Amino acid sequence: xxxxxxxxxxxxxxxxxxxxxxxxxxxxxxxxxxxxxxxxxxxxxxxxxxxxxxxxxxxxxxxxxxxxxxxxxxxxxxxxxxxxxxxxxxxxxxx
Amino acid sequence: xxxxxxxxxxxxxxxxxxxxxxxxxxxxxxxxxxxxxxxxxxxxxxxxxxxxxxxxxxxxxxxxxxxxxxxxxxxxxxxxxxxxxxxxxxxxxxx
Amino acid sequence: xxxxxxxxxxxxxxxxxxxxxxxxxxxxxxxxxxxxxxxxxxxxxxxxxxxxxxxxxxxxxxxxxxxxxxxxxxxxxxxxxxxxxxxxxxxxxxxxx
Numbered sequence: 166x167x168x169x170x171x172x173x174x175x176x177x178x179x180x181x182x183x184x185x186x187x188x189x190x191x192x193x194x195x196x197x198x199x200x201x202x203x204x205x206x207x208x209x210x211x212x213x214x215x216x217x218x219x220x221x222x223x224x225x226x227x228x229x230x231x232x233x234x235x236x237x238x239x240x241x242x243x244x245x246x247x248x249x250x251x252x253x254x255x256x257x258x259x260x
Numbered sequence: 261x262x263x264x265x266x267x268x269x270x271x272x273x274x275x276x277x278x279x280x281x282x283x284x285x286x287x288x289x290x291x292x293x294x295x296x297x298x299x300x301x302x303x304x305x306x307x308x309x310x311x312x313x314x315x316x317x318x319x320x321x322x323x324x325x326x327x328x329x330x331x332x333x334x335x336x337x338x339x340x341x342x343x344x345x346x347x348x349x350x351x352x353x354x355x
Numbered sequence: 356x357x358x359x360x361x362x363x364x365x366x367x368x369x370x371x372x373x374x375x376x377x378x379x380x381x382x383x384x385x386x387x388x389x390x391x392x393x394x395x396x397x398x399x400x401x402x403x404x405x406x407x408x409x410x411x412x413x414x415x416x417x418x419x420x421x422x423x424x425x426x427x428x429x430x431x432x433x434x435x436x437x438x439x440x441x442x443x444x445x446x447x448x449x450x451x452x
Contacts, residue, residue, distance in 0.1 A: 168400045168437070184327065185353045185384075185442075186279065198263075201400075201439070202293075208330070217347050218281050218305065221337035222273055222330030226264060228293070231277075231327045231353050232439050233384075239404060239435035247394040247402060248374045254396070255371055354384060355441065 167254045171247065172197040172235075180205070181236040182227055188216060190225070201229035264289045267331055272297070274321060275328040279350040281305070283332065284319060293323035303342070305350075310343035327353060370395055370446055378403070379447040380438065385411040390436065398440035406433040 172194070181191040182203060189212075192205030206224045210216050219225075267286045274282050274295065284297030300319040304312040363369055370378075373392050380388040380401065390403030412427040 167394060167396050168402070171394065171402065171437075185355060186275075186327065186351045188275075188350065190328075215347065216350070217345050218275070218303070218350060219273065219330055220340060221333050223333050223336075225328050225330035226267070227328050228323075228326055229439075230324075230441070233442055234433075234439070235437040236433050237402070237435040237437060242393075242402070242404075242435050244375070244391075244393040244404060251374060251394045251396075252371065255367065 166199075167250055169197060169199055169201065170250075171242070172201065172203075175237060175241060178238045178241050180238065181211075182232055183234040183236070184227070184231050185233050186231070190219075190227070192224070195224070198229075201232065203227045203229065203232070203235075264293060264295070264329065267329060271332045271334055271337070273328075273330040273332055274326055275330075275350060276321070277325050277327055277353045279352045281350065282316065282319070282321075283337075284316075286329075287318075290323075293326060295321045295323070295326065295329070297321065305345070305347045307346050307348060309346075310341075311345045311347075313342065367397075369448055370399075373446070373448040376449045377405075378449060381444040381447075382438070383442045383444060385413070386442075387411075388436075388438065392446075395446075396440070399443040399446065400440040401438040401443065401446070402436070403438065404435050406436045407431075408433065 175194050178194055180194050181189055183189045190208050190210055192208035195204040195206045197203055204226050208225055210219045270286060272286050281303045282300055284300035287296040287298045289295045297319045300316040302314040302316055377389060378392045387409045388406055390406035392403055394402040408431050410429045413424045415424045
């Protein structure tokens with residue numbers, strides 16, 4: 166739930182999603198759900214010459230389970246807030 | 261929230277777990293993101309020859325096989341001469 | 356220091372005590388990360404900053420006897436990274452030396 170909330174705060178920011186098939190897609194984060202499925206707008210595939218498969222694709226839905234990494238915009242992530250929220254969430258789970 | 265509703269009746273590109281790329285018009289989907297496509301074609305990429313399109317007709321894709329669903333810009337897609345595109349097929353997802 | 360006084364009763368406590376510290380993460384696919392840990396959850400989804408990734412690429416040399424593969428190492432840096440938990444093999448706290 167915590168990570169889901171983090172992604173929600175990053176809506177309309179630019180992120181890079183790296184998939185487990187080594188495809189990297191950069192785009193504007195439009196929405197996420199509880200499975201961390203991701204919708205991106207204005208997408209650009211890294212190394213498009215090698216991966217022309219998505220040339221005519223403007224926006225996409227990515228299944229959460231195939232994501233390896235998401236590179237986040239550091240200036241929009243409050244690390245202190247994250248650490249406090251993580252401590253709070255783990256305290257709740259223990260109860 | 262990151263739903264598939266916006267893609268209904270639109271021409272989409274699906275990337276599957278085994279690396280296949282298929283295009284079709286999304287006729288419908290369900291809670292498990294199973295997807296029904298009409299006028300479906302598989303796009304087979306290779307370095308030896310241009311992209312081959314194999315007609316598949318009406319197709320149901322199981323949700324757990326889907327990596328990514330992208331909305332095709334039909335004008336941009338039609339502008340691409342697939343016979344000139346040379347590329348390796350996308351690698352399969354490796355967990 | 357026994358387990359109760361160090362505040363470590365279960366494995367996840369070790370990760371909780373590593374918050375805001377540099378950790379080492381081993382991943383599937385011959386990948387390793389080091390980065391500063393800012394968030395995690397029960398799936399071992401992680402958010403790290405100042406990340407360095409190391410990928411081991413094993414090339415089996417043709418004709419060479421088994422076990423004589425050459426290992427190439429690729430490194431890259433990322434400022435802020437979400438790591439999906441299903442790829443995580445281990446998280447190791449910082450070495451306190």
